[in-house]
Amino acid sequence: MKNLLIISTILILAGTIFGQQLNGTEIIEMTYSRPTSNTMEANLSMILENSRGDQRVREIKQFTKEFGDVEKKLMVFLKPNDVKNTTFMSWSFEDGSEDQWIYLPALKKVKRISSDSNSDYFMGSDFTYEDLGDRHPSEDRHKLTGEVSIDGHDCYIVESIPNDEEYMYSKTITWVIKDKWIGYKKEFYDEDEELLKELSLVNFDEHGDVIVLTEVKMNNVQNDHSTIMRLSDVEVNKAIADNKFTERMMKRGIR
């Protein structure tokens, strides 16, 4: 599947070189298949803000590694102090299913947790589990609706409508930066086709051909709640042992 995509990407690229116009599906496929790192280690700051301006900050040490058909992630809480060393691990499988564990140091136990759907919000943020993952291009119908230059970035505007009518969003609109194939801005529309959330890219780093989005902000316009995810000390393709992603390692915490 992935190979096929790469081939088609090459074909599309060839097409653009000859001045052919890309269509919406092709643009989304380009963003989906952009090179990613095999492993990543970083410090994640999650800043949550509600409509009254109250803020909560969480500091997390995060490790991720690709294992072919499964992506494994380990998140160790550093702050606030009362949740220090609480560790969250997730294994995301290609088919969209996910296994999750949590280690609570005060309880000294690792517990499996499961949640009904990917439409649940991630750790009280404005991101759903699904917003954080990559959605396969074939799940939506895409349409290029225009091109625009914002903040010095030349962008395609692509409207995506899900094939599944029961999907949590009725529509998304993505502003894709040309030649980088990353989303600069994205709007999410709820079931009633009203604007629900706005995702914006604040910062990104280029590590060779891998682009890491180091700061993104999700703003829920309906309840005026927002989340900033900021990565620092990003290390890409650094060797991480396979056994990092086990229950035993979860209990170890950060020393």
Next chain:
Amino acid sequence: MKTIRDSILNHPYITMGLILLLTVFFFMQIKNKGRMETDLDKYMPQNHPAFVYSDQAEEMFDIKDGIIIAIEHPESIYNGETLQKIKDITKSLQKMDEINKKDVTSLYTADNIVGTEDGMDVKAFYKRVPKADKLESMKEGVSNNEMVSGRLVSDDETVAVIIARIDDDVFTQDFYKAIIELGESFEGPEKVYIAGSPIVEGTMALLGPADMKRMVPVVILIILIVLLGVLWSIKSTIFTFLVVAISSVWTFGLMAWLGIPVYAVSTMIPVMLIAIGVADGIHFYSHLGIFLKKNPGADKLTAVKDMIQGMWKPVAMTSVTTAVGFVSLLTSQVYPIKYFGVFTAFGVLVAMFLTLVLIPAGIMAFNLPKQRISKDKSNHQPAGIAHTFSIALLSQRKLTWVLTLVLVLISIWGINKVWINSSFLDKFESDSDIVRTDAFINEKFGGTSTINVILETESKDTFKQPDILKLVDAMQDDVEAYNMVGSSFALTDYLKRMNKVMNADDEVFNTIPDTEELNAQYLLLYEMSGDPENLWKVTDYDYRRLNVTFQVKSDNSKVINEVLERIEGYRQALSDEGIELNYAGSGYKALIFTDLILEGQIKSLVLSLLIIVALLGFMFKSIKVGLVGSFPIVITALIGFGVLGIFNIPLSTTTALLSSITIGIGIDYAVHFLDRYRLNRNSGLKLELALAETMDHSGRAIVFNAVVVIAGFLVLLASVFPPNRALGALVSLNMFISFVGTLTVMVLLIVKSDLFSQK
């Protein structure tokens, strides 16, 4: 003055035409700009600290009143059809414009936090209706979850509720109808009940005025008939009634013109205008009748001039005094009551103006009213009765005083039993649908009324500390021990549930965890797997504030106060930890609001009494007269409140306002009597004779007035809406005591203090 009077009398049609024009103008104002204010929040003083605090807390924790739809299946709700209906009702409510999707809670939307062998799971109880073989395990899941069982499904499994929380300002008649229709469409074999405070308030807002609309024509008809019986002339009856009707139109017209909405208490304005307007008319025509009896051949101009001459002063005095008394309501903190005071004062002055202008103009235009055909005997009979009564009264002074004293003492005893009730539900018949539904849901679930306790402190993460949380938990248990409190809900319930679930569903762990860290980690876990929005309904980001909700089985003020008292028991212990305790929510606001109204009412009662004593003293140039004249009012007020206590009628906004009306009417009687009596004494009559003449003249008019208004308001006893019945009974009672008090006790006081004696 004379020239104005003469030009009115010379141009009666122009006068009436001008009044008609003005009336049309005010009527158009009502038609174009008049509006009812039904949002109860608008009644409350927006900057009173208790309301400011409550509003902030309501916003912070998303506290709203809920409409409760209960669905009852004769055996058990765990069957495909009923579960489907729960889902359908939930979805239909979520689709309504007035309701936010996330504000609907039912078994269908509820999160089920369950323990599994190796961890924890948060999931829905069902998405698609479960097959028959899965029903048993679902039932078990519900009964094992104390966050759901007894809250969304009754313990006996026969009833489930769907709760839709709504904002204060969305309730309309159409919305109410839509909800009722929605409920009805899901009937059979299940029964569907609809309750909750928005429904109670909504029903009241519909039923009260609807009942009034039905009763008012009857009241008017009865008043017209009795008025006709008293005045013995269709013309006089019509003009007296026009005074009342036109002054009402002008008053409400002025309100509409100034953009002030009609509040529920404003409906009391016409009540006052009926009493006052009818009195003015009766006194005028009564004077005219007596003049014509003495001067049978007099022409209409002479008669009318004598009528104005003799009556303008007492009518003006009573009206001004009454108006000033009502203006004293400006001291109230509650805007609708301020408006009630000011506009009733305006209406009373309009009634005075119309009596002075319209009635004379009417006589000039349509000739003198036909006088009762006098047979020789009956001609002198009223005077005879008045005379006999005066003699009897004077000879039974002791008895009168003793009776009065006994009544006053009983009343003071009764006043001690008077209690305030801000309940909405208690305004309905005890066997009405709405009361029965409420009782049914209260029997099966935690309670239809809520009290929110807001705990607040300076230091962050306070409400993660085990000691503090255990204190809150103890408070919840203690308050729940009161049998009128069905359940409570707070952050503690989440933590206890999580602790139990994370320890293999062991009931031993249904407690607050022992370390701050474990609490914090459970809460983080909840945020990861549940809906974190739920947490922000019970605490805030910094864990500095807590919202503890108590479900109470009654909105009766006695019950609410009992609950508050139990909560207050924890104020000191919380304060020792640096935690402040406050309240929020509509039930609490209603309680405070009623207190405010009463406080203002009692203040203005005392103030207006002082003003009246001063005004009477000024008008009659004797402070003694002021004291004597206000005596019947004091007695009426005492007995009025005493009756409330003795018959266990709680004070509410309406019953409290009646005291203002008592004053208005009482002063009317007193002034007419005093003025006439002074006139008679000044003309040289001896005490007994002056008294008898005054009884015949003013006394008769007072009795007539009392009879007309009492008859009219007694009709309200047939009303289906208890507050309207209470209104009818109490207005009648107050009128009765007022007139009896004036004609007996006040008369004796006049004699005793030897007022207006010619030396």
